[in-house]
Amino acid sequence: MNTMKMKRFSKKTVSLIILSILALLAFIPLYWMIVTAFKEPTLTMKFPPEIFPKNPTFQNFESLFQRRDLFRWTLNSVIVAGTVTITQIFLCAMAGYAIAKKRFPGSKIFFWIYISSMMIPKQVTIVPLYIMVANFGMVDSYGGLILPSIAAPFGVFLMRQFMLSLPNEIIDAARIDGAGEFRTFWKIILPMSKPALAVLGIFTFVGEWNSFLWPLIVTQSSKMKTLQAGLALIQEEVPMEYAYLMAGATFAAIPMIIVFLSFQKYFLRGVTVGAVK
Amino acid sequence: MNLLKSIWKNKAAYLFIMPHFALFLTFFLIPVGWGMYLSLFDYSVFSQEFIGFDNYKEIFSDNLFWKALGNTFLYTFGVVPLWLGKALLVTVLIYPFRKGIRTFFKAMFYLPHVSSTVIIAMIWLWVFNPNFGLLNFFMESVGLDPVVWLGNKATALPSLIMMQVIMGGGSTIVLLSAAMSSIPEYLFEAAEIEGASSWQIFRKITVPLLKPTILYSLVMGTIANFQTFSNIYIMTEGGPEFSTLTVAYLVYETAFKNYYLGLASAMSMIMFVILVALALIQFKWLSSNVEY
Numbered sequence: 001m002n003t004m005k006m007k008r009f010s011k012k013t014v015s016l017i018i019l020s021i022l023a024l025l026a027f028i029p030l031y032w033m034i035v036t037a038f039k040e041p042t043l044t045m046k047f048p049p050e051i052f053p054k055n056p057t058f059q060n061f062e063s064l065f066q067r068r069d070l071f072r073w074t075l076n077s078v079i080v081a082g083t084v085t086i087t088q089i090f091l092c093a094m095a096g097y098a099i100a101k102k103r104f105p106g107s108k109i110f111f112w113i114y115i116s117s118m119m120i121p122k123q124v125t126i127v128p129l130y131i132m133v134a135n136f137g138m139v140d141s142y143g144g145l146i147l148p149s150i151a152a153p154f155g156v157f158l159m160r161q162f163m164l165s166l167p168n169e170i171i172d173a174a175r176i177d178g179a180g181e182f183r184t185f186w187k188i189i190l191p192m193s194k195p196a197l198a199v200l201g202i203f204t205f206v207g208e209w210n211s212f213l214w215p216l217i218v219t220q221s222s223k224m225k226t227l228q229a230g231l232a233l234i235q236e237e238v239p240m241e242y243a244y245l246m247a248g249a250t251f252a253a254i255p256m257i258i259v260f261l262s263f264q265k266y267f268l269r270g271v272t273v274g275a276v277k
Numbered sequence: 278m279n280l281l282k283s284i285w286k287n288k289a290a291y292l293f294i295m296p297h298f299a300l301f302l303t304f305f306l307i308p309v310g311w312g313m314y315l316s317l318f319d320y321s322v323f324s325q326e327f328i329g330f331d332n333y334k335e336i337f338s339d340n341l342f343w344k345a346l347g348n349t350f351l352y353t354f355g356v357v358p359l360w361l362g363k364a365l366l367v368t369v370l371i372y373p374f375r376k377g378i379r380t381f382f383k384a385m386f387y388l389p390h391v392s393s394t395v396i397i398a399m400i401w402l403w404v405f406n407p408n409f410g411l412l413n414f415f416m417e418s419v420g421l422d423p424v425v426w427l428g429n430k431a432t433a434l435p436s437l438i439m440m441q442v443i444m445g446g447g448s449t450i451v452l453l454s455a456a457m458s459s460i461p462e463y464l465f466e467a468a469e470i471e472g473a474s475s476w477q478i479f480r481k482i483t484v485p486l487l488k489p490t491i492l493y494s495l496v497m498g499t500i501a502n503f504q505t506f507s508n509i510y511i512m513t514e515g516g517p518e519f520s521t522l523t524v525a526y527l528v529y530e531t532a533f534k535n536y537y538l539g540l541a542s543a544m545s546m547i548m549f550v551i552l553v554a555l556a557l558i559q560f561k562w563l564s565s566n567v568e569y
Binding site for chain 2: 011012015018019022023025026027028029030032033036044045046047048049091092094095097098099102103104105107110113114117119120121122123124125126127128129130131132147148150151152153156181182185206209210211212213216217228231232235239242245246248249252253256257259260264267268269
């Protein structure tokens with residue numbers, strides 16, 4: 001018995017060591033980003049590098065705000081990610097509800113169109129989408145940034161999966177009590193779907209905040225760039241100013257790290273909602 | 278007539294679906310169809326001429342496209358198995374610990390996942406810097422020669438694969454852990470009492486029971502990595518000597534740097550067909566050898 005316990009103990013120690021190494025490997029680059037952001041710019045050209053900064057400074061962040069439209073980029077990211085998230089929550093909940101709980105001519109077809117379109121790579125749509133948005137005169141505008149993102153199919157699939165599990169009896173009871181379709185949806189379905197709505201909201205917001213390809217293509221002026229597209233712009237223009245670049249990266253990463261830490265339980269449980277079971 | 282009646286009776290359902298579906302149709306389905314149509318055109322700034330399958334012919338006789346396709350396969354089949362292996366290893370290793378420790382590690386591995394690919398690429402460009410980068414500092418401290426990671430055509434693509442494996446896997450770990458906690462614990466206990474080794478337990482119990490989740494992660498991971506773009510855009514622009522050129526990056530360059538929009542559409546269609554084929558092969562392969 002004792003040897004078995006010993007064996008288990010040493011096994012756990014080895015596990016902990018392996019886990020810590022793997023976790024550290026992924027964590028060190030993030031640490032390095034933050035440390036570099038607070039260094040004097042000249043110190044990045046020092047070898048061996050300073051692993052722990054001796055004289056941290058805010059200088060890189062200050063020059064970032066002075067030399068760039070950083071405030072505007074942040075505002076754009078908030079506007080785009082916020083609008084897409086709120087609109088997606090409502091539209092996907094409605095569409096998901098209809099597909100999950102209503103039997104009507106074409107309901108299966110809608111479901112299959114939505115689910116199969118999730119396999120289509122972004123590259124397929126961006127070229128025609130760009131021509132279309134250009135024809136609508138929406139290049140370099142919020143409309144061009146926002147509308148195509150709201151059209152993404154994943155949220156509908158996610159809500160449909162969740163709403164299948166809602167009991168039909170409650171919906172029927174509400175209808176018998178005389179509640180109309182929209183009242184039932186608003187007063188019964190939405191409140192019961194809060195966990196799934198939270199998951200969809202958080203994932204959409206993070207995804208939109210981090211999205212790069214479409215903002216890169218659809219924006220032209222610096223004023224309309226989102227944070228990610230703006231960062232890429234700085235990276236292209238001053239590829240060697242590492243302290244400055246890392247300050248920008250840190251500035252763009254911190255809001256999402258805060259979102260992650262505050263909604264941790266949704267992240268660490270949430271992604272499973274949409275998975276096949 | 279009956280159909281119309283039934284549609285009218287269910288008008289509420291259509292009203293619920295329409296707001297999203299209208300946008301989905303306009304900004305997703307129509308572009309997909311239009312993309313297919315565009316791929317048959319010589320569509321650029323100066324001309325819009327129907328040319329049938331000439332774009333496809335041109336792509337298949339273009340060495341650069343084959344190079345990009347080869348790189349994309351190398352990258353995808355380099356990243357996906359390693360990253361899935363890492364996720365499985367972490368999932369199995371954290372399983373016996375108490376909840377607090379499990380959550381801590383899951384959070385640590387998830388953290389890089391909430392930072393954008395642009396940010397991760399910028400950080401690693403700095404880490405890979407041949408003169409002042411963190412990685413060459415480590416190389417020198419253990420007595421190895423510094424490496425020009427991204428500047429050498431032999432090491433550039435493997436460096437990108439390494440970076441992706443080190444930073445990735447967070448969401449897969451969460452997914453696999455959730456699936457693993459639904460396996461009844463007595464299965465593991467019984468196997469252990471019977472004297473099965475950890476490897477046997479892993480092969481005969483864990484992997485077969487996690488199969489649906491592994492399959493899902495495999496297909497999703499393949500789709501995502503096959504479209505690798507941001508890393509390439511920020512870090513290498515396909516170089517040196519096209520050694521990191523991916524199809525997704527080539528589509529971008531063809532469309533938005535050279536404005537050959539028809540040609541780019543044709544490339545994206547080929548990409549789509551390959552992805553569907555890969556997904557079908559994976560489904561077939563994994564569901565054919567289910568053994569309980």
